[in-house]
Amino acid sequence: NAGVTQTPKFQVLKTGQSMTLQCAQDMNHEYMSWYRQDPGMGLRLIHYSVGAGITDQGEVPNGYNVSRSTTEDFPLRLLSAAPSQTSVYFCASYSPAGNSYEQYFGPGTRLTVT
Amino acid sequence: DAKTTQPNSMESNEEEPVHLPCNHSTISGTDYIHWYRQLPSQGPEYVIHGLTSNVNNRMASLAIAEDRKSSTLILHRATLRDAAVYYCILRDDRGSTLGRLYFGRGTQLTVWP
Numbered sequence: 001n002a003g004v005t006q007t008p009k010f011q012v013l014k015t016g017q018s019m020t021l022q023c024a025q026d027m028n029h030e031y032m033s034w035y036r037q038d039p040g041m042g043l044r045l046i047h048y049s050v051g052a053g054i055t056d057q058g059e060v061p062n063g064y065n066v067s068r069s070t071t072e073d074f075p076l077r078l079l080s081a082a083p084s085q086t087s088v089y090f091c092a093s094y095s096p097a098g099n100s101y102e103q104y105f106g107p108g109t110r111l112t113v114t
Numbered sequence: 115d116a117k118t119t120q121p122n123s124m125e126s127n128e129e130e131p132v133h134l135p136c137n138h139s140t141i142s143g144t145d146y147i148h149w150y151r152q153l154p155s156q157g158p159e160y161v162i163h164g165l166t167s168n169v170n171n172r173m174a175s176l177a178i179a180e181d182r183k184s185s186t187l188i189l190h191r192a193t194l195r196d197a198a199v200y201y202c203i204l205r206d207d208r209g210s211t212l213g214r215l216y217f218g219r220g221t222q223l224t225v226w227p
Contacts, residue, residue, distance in 0.1 A: 004157075035217075042201060042217030043158065058214075090157045101146075101205060103215060105157030 001026050006091050006106035013081040013113045021076040021109050023091030031094050032074040033058070033103070034066065036087040043090060049074055081113045117141070118202045123222040126192045134187040134221055136202030141182050146205040148215065149176065149187045151198040158201065158217075161187065197225045 007022045025032065030051050035043035035058075045058030049068040063085060065077040074093075078085060088110050094103040119137040126132040138147065146165050150158040162169055162176045164185070169176040175188040189196055201220040 033214075040219070042219050043215075044217070045214065048214070092157070101148075102160040102163075103150075103158075105159065108155075108157050 003027065004091055004093055004104050004106035006089075006109050008109060009107070010110050011112070013078070013111065015081060015083060015113060017081050019078055019081070021078070021089055021091075021111075023074045023076065023106060024072050025074075025091075025093040025104070026072065027093060027095070027104065028071060029093035029095045029104075030071070031096065032068065033092045034064070034074070034076045035090045035092065036060065036085075037090060037108075038087050046076065046089075078111075083113045085111065086113045087111060117204050117216060118218050120200075120202050120218060120221045122219065123224065125224045125226065126189075127226050128194060129191050132189040132192045132196070132223065132225075134189075134200050134202075134223065135184065136186070137184045138202070138204055139183045141204055147176065147178060147182075147185050148203045148205050149174070150201045150203060150215075150217075151196075152201070152220070153195075153198045161200070163205070192223075192225045194225050194227060197223055199223070 004025045033048040034046040037043045044060050046064050047066040049055045052068050052071050055066050088108045090108050091106040092103045148163040149161040152158045162174050164176045177186045199220040199222050201217050203215045206214045
């Protein structure tokens with residue numbers, strides 16, 4: 001299994017540009033999430049999904065959109081990039097089966113907005 | 115809200131035990147205690163979790179206080195590869211937030227050779 005994969009690894013955007021961060025998992029996990037991590041900080045939840053067709057907002061959703069058309073994919077769209085969105089973005093997936101709820105994180109996408 | 119309190123940093127020598135403390139005085143009866151760690155330039159990885167009883171796995175041990183208001187992650191013999199930020203997290207299992215994790219700033223563990 002590849003686990004959770006994210007593309008691209010690095011991205012530089014100009015203010016106002018839009019882009020989509022890709023996330024895919026091959027573990028058939030129902031739950032998927034997007035987090036951002038600013039320097040010296042912990043991770044903050046942007047959006048999450050509990051299954052295909054179902055998404056909801058996390059702590060910091062403004063400026064981001066998500067959709068979940070398949071179990072495997074959970075793309076994150078930046079509508080109009082701002083310097084405040086410069087961060088490292090992590091995608092995670094997990095299954096609520098059992099009581100572990102162990103989350104598997106991707107390697108991250110480092111985004112710089114100039 | 116992170117809902118947990120951890121020291122900003124700790125240091126250890128290689129092959130010595132490390133005890134990483136965490137306070138969670140507002141823990142509810144249904145909150146599981148999770149520990150994740152984040153190696154440099156990587157995503158977080160799961161370490162261990164528990165509810166009330168102490169837990170052991172191949173990576174670490176988790177000691178939970180009887181009143182559940184604090185816990186300690188124990189690395190029995192630190193290696194250089196254990197240098198990471200360690201996050202103590204209360205897992206939210208209520209309704210639609212099932213399984214959500216709230217990350218704080220964690221504890222930066224430095225391991226000296």
